[in-house]
Amino acid sequence: MAREKLSGETHSDEKEDDSGLLDRRDYLKLTGASAAALGGIGAGASSVAAVTEGGPANQDEWTLAFEDTFDSGSLDTSNWGIGFGWGMETNASPESISEEYVNITDGQLRIGASPDNGVEAGAVNTKDKQYFGPGSYWEAKIKFPKRVGFLPAFWAKPNSEAWPPEIDFVELFQTDGSSDDYTESHHHIHYSSDTQPNGPHEDDGASYDVGDDLTENFHIYGCEWQEDAIRTYVDGQLVAERTADTIVESCNNGAPFYMMFTIHIDRVGTTDRSANWDEEMVVDWARVWEYGNDGSSDGGSDDGSSGDDSGNTDDSDNTDGSEGDSSGDDSEAREHFLWLRSEYDGGEASFEFSASGGNIDLQTNFSAEYTVSDDRTSASGTVTERSNDLPGFWYDGEITEFDYSGPLQVFIDNQYVDPDTLPEAESDGRGDTGEDDETGSSLPNTLTIDTSGSSGTTNYELSVSGSLEADSGASNEASISSGSASGSVSNGQATFGFEGELEALSLDGDAAVSVNGQPVQLLRVRRSADSNGLVKYIVESTGRLLKADVPRSSINPDDEVGSSKIFGKVVGGTDAYWLLEGEITDVSAFGGDVVTTLDGAETDFTN
Known part of the structure; x- marks a missing residue:
C-alpha cells in the first residue's frame, strides 16, 4: 500500500521530522487510516459529518472515516468479508461460519446461528479492508440475540492477526438466563504484559448494567481509542476507561485493528440444541471516526507554514527528540x-x-x-x-x-x-551463503539431537517442510527421504541441515534437542490428582508448538495445536508438546485443574 495522504486527512498524533519521514509507530497509525481510506471509505469521509445519533463528543474535532448503514440490500464486499479475519473456524467453541447466517434485510445486518447442520453461525469482518489505530472512535448500533449459550460481540484485533491485543467493544454473556445476562454489557481488553503483540496474555474486564434488556432494544456501543487512553461508551455514557501504560501501549503496538461482528457458541453457558435458533444479532449501522477534522476550516498553521496539497498542515510538536535524516527531499513521500x-x-x-x-x-x-x-x-x-x-x-x-x-x-x-x-538476485541462490561452519550443510537451519552423557540408545523420527540433509559429522546411519529422517544415536550427536520449519519430532529415549542452537523444550500436561473426568485446557506461548510423540504421551487426535496456542483436553493420560523458541506464557484449565512440567520440572504457568 502506498504511503499516501488523502485529501481531508489529518492526524493529531502525527510527528513528522524535517526529512518528511515518520517514525515507525506513526507509520503504523498512518497505514491504519490510509488503508481504510483506500479500501472503500463511505460518503463523507473527507469532511466533518454530523450524525443524528451516536458519534463521539465534540464531533467537530473528528472526521467520519468509515460508515456502513447496510442500505444497499447486500453486504458491501469492499468493506466486509464473511467469517473471522483469520478464516471460517474458531477455537474453544464449536461453531463454523456459514454465509447462510449473514443477511442484509430492511437496512440492517443480521447475524444468526443454527444447530441443524452441526453448529453454524454468521460472522463478518473488515480484515484488510477497514482498519484503524490510535486516534479513532468505533461505534455500532446493535440489538443482541437472546439465547443461553450465545456470546454475541462487537470487537477488534490487529490486522496482522497478532494476539493479544484485542479490544472487545461490547459482549453479552448469556450463561444461565438470569436478568444480568440480558441487561449487563461487558467490555474487555486483552493485552500483553510486555506490551508486544503475541506477548504474555492479560485480561482487563469491565461490565455495565444498562438497566434495559439488550436483546429487546437497540443500544449504541462506542469506544474511543487514543494514544494514552481507551474509553468505552454505552449510549454516550462512559462505562470504562483504561489509562494504564501496559494496556494502552499493548493495543497501540498492535495497531492497526479491524472490526468483527460475531456470535460465539457455548463459550459461556450451554445452548439447547434441540430447539430452533431463530434469534439474530441485528446491527443497524457501524462507523469509525478519526480524531482531527479535515482542515477545511483552517487552511494554514499559525507559523505560516504551508501544508500538503490538500490544504492540511501538521500542527503537532515533534516531541520525540528526533533529529531528522539528512538524506532525501523534504517533500518526498515514499511509496x-x-x-x-x-x-x-x-x-x-x-x-x-x-x-x-x-x-x-x-x-x-x-x-x-x-x-x-x-x-x-x-x-x-x-x-x-x-x-x-x-x-x-x-x-x-x-x-x-x-x-x-x-x-x-x-x-x-x-x-x-x-x-x-521475493525476487532473487541472478548471481545467488536463495539464502545461500555457502557451507555452514557448524554443520557442514549448505542449508540454512540446523537441528541437533544430542545424547552425550546419556546411557542407552535414543531412536528418533523427524520431518521438515523443506529440504533435509544429514551433516557430515553425524556418524549414525540416518534414513532420509522427502524431508523426513529416522535413525538412532548413542552417546553422541545426530545433526541435520534443513530448510523451512520442523513439522514433527518423535523421540524414544533421552536426548537434548536444539534448532539453530536454541533448545527445543518438552512441555507435558496432565490432569491433577484432585480433578475428575475430562479437563480442557489452553496453552499460550511466544514460540512455536508441536505435538510431541514421546513415551508416556497420549494426545487426543482432535486437540488443536496452532503456531503458538493449544486447545487440548486430558482425562487420564499425559499430553506432550515441543516448544520451539519463546516461552510458555499461560496455561488455563476448564472443568478441573492440570499439572504442567517443562523439561521435567513442574512449573505453574497459570496467569
Missing part, C-alpha cells in the same frame, strides 16, 4: 516501507535488497547495522532480534532483488511477506 526481524531472539539473519524506484532511506531515530548504497537503490544489513520495534527502510517502486540468509521475517507496508516469494 513503501520495509522492516525485518529474526524469527527468534539471537537468531542472526542477513539481507540485501534493491528497489526499482530507488529513493531508499533508512528510517530515522534508530541506530542499526544497516547500510544504504550511495545511489539509494539498494540496502543491506543484519538483524538478530525478534522485536516489533526494529528500524526499516522507505523506498519507491517494487523490490527487484532480495537475498537473505538465516531465520528472517520480512514486513512490507506492515504486512508479513514470505522472503522466499
Whole structure:
C-alpha cells in the first residue's frame, strides 16, 4: 500500500521530522487510516459529518472515516468479508461460519446461528479492508440475540492477526438466563504484559448494567481509542476507561485493528440444541471516526507554514527528540516501507535488497547495522532480534532483488511477506551463503539431537517442510527421504541441515534437542490428582508448538495445536508438546485443574 495522504486527512498524533519521514509507530497509525481510506471509505469521509445519533463528543474535532448503514440490500464486499479475519473456524467453541447466517434485510445486518447442520453461525469482518489505530472512535448500533449459550460481540484485533491485543467493544454473556445476562454489557481488553503483540496474555474486564434488556432494544456501543487512553461508551455514557501504560501501549503496538461482528457458541453457558435458533444479532449501522477534522476550516498553521496539497498542515510538536535524516527531499513521500526481524531472539539473519524506484532511506531515530548504497537503490544489513520495534527502510517502486540468509521475517507496508516469494538476485541462490561452519550443510537451519552423557540408545523420527540433509559429522546411519529422517544415536550427536520449519519430532529415549542452537523444550500436561473426568485446557506461548510423540504421551487426535496456542483436553493420560523458541506464557484449565512440567520440572504457568 502506498504511503499516501488523502485529501481531508489529518492526524493529531502525527510527528513528522524535517526529512518528511515518520517514525515507525506513526507509520503504523498512518497505514491504519490510509488503508481504510483506500479500501472503500463511505460518503463523507473527507469532511466533518454530523450524525443524528451516536458519534463521539465534540464531533467537530473528528472526521467520519468509515460508515456502513447496510442500505444497499447486500453486504458491501469492499468493506466486509464473511467469517473471522483469520478464516471460517474458531477455537474453544464449536461453531463454523456459514454465509447462510449473514443477511442484509430492511437496512440492517443480521447475524444468526443454527444447530441443524452441526453448529453454524454468521460472522463478518473488515480484515484488510477497514482498519484503524490510535486516534479513532468505533461505534455500532446493535440489538443482541437472546439465547443461553450465545456470546454475541462487537470487537477488534490487529490486522496482522497478532494476539493479544484485542479490544472487545461490547459482549453479552448469556450463561444461565438470569436478568444480568440480558441487561449487563461487558467490555474487555486483552493485552500483553510486555506490551508486544503475541506477548504474555492479560485480561482487563469491565461490565455495565444498562438497566434495559439488550436483546429487546437497540443500544449504541462506542469506544474511543487514543494514544494514552481507551474509553468505552454505552449510549454516550462512559462505562470504562483504561489509562494504564501496559494496556494502552499493548493495543497501540498492535495497531492497526479491524472490526468483527460475531456470535460465539457455548463459550459461556450451554445452548439447547434441540430447539430452533431463530434469534439474530441485528446491527443497524457501524462507523469509525478519526480524531482531527479535515482542515477545511483552517487552511494554514499559525507559523505560516504551508501544508500538503490538500490544504492540511501538521500542527503537532515533534516531541520525540528526533533529529531528522539528512538524506532525501523534504517533500518526498515514499511509496513503501520495509522492516525485518529474526524469527527468534539471537537468531542472526542477513539481507540485501534493491528497489526499482530507488529513493531508499533508512528510517530515522534508530541506530542499526544497516547500510544504504550511495545511489539509494539498494540496502543491506543484519538483524538478530525478534522485536516489533526494529528500524526499516522507505523506498519507491517494487523490490527487484532480495537475498537473505538465516531465520528472517520480512514486513512490507506492515504486512508479513514470505522472503522466499521475493525476487532473487541472478548471481545467488536463495539464502545461500555457502557451507555452514557448524554443520557442514549448505542449508540454512540446523537441528541437533544430542545424547552425550546419556546411557542407552535414543531412536528418533523427524520431518521438515523443506529440504533435509544429514551433516557430515553425524556418524549414525540416518534414513532420509522427502524431508523426513529416522535413525538412532548413542552417546553422541545426530545433526541435520534443513530448510523451512520442523513439522514433527518423535523421540524414544533421552536426548537434548536444539534448532539453530536454541533448545527445543518438552512441555507435558496432565490432569491433577484432585480433578475428575475430562479437563480442557489452553496453552499460550511466544514460540512455536508441536505435538510431541514421546513415551508416556497420549494426545487426543482432535486437540488443536496452532503456531503458538493449544486447545487440548486430558482425562487420564499425559499430553506432550515441543516448544520451539519463546516461552510458555499461560496455561488455563476448564472443568478441573492440570499439572504442567517443562523439561521435567513442574512449573505453574497459570496467569
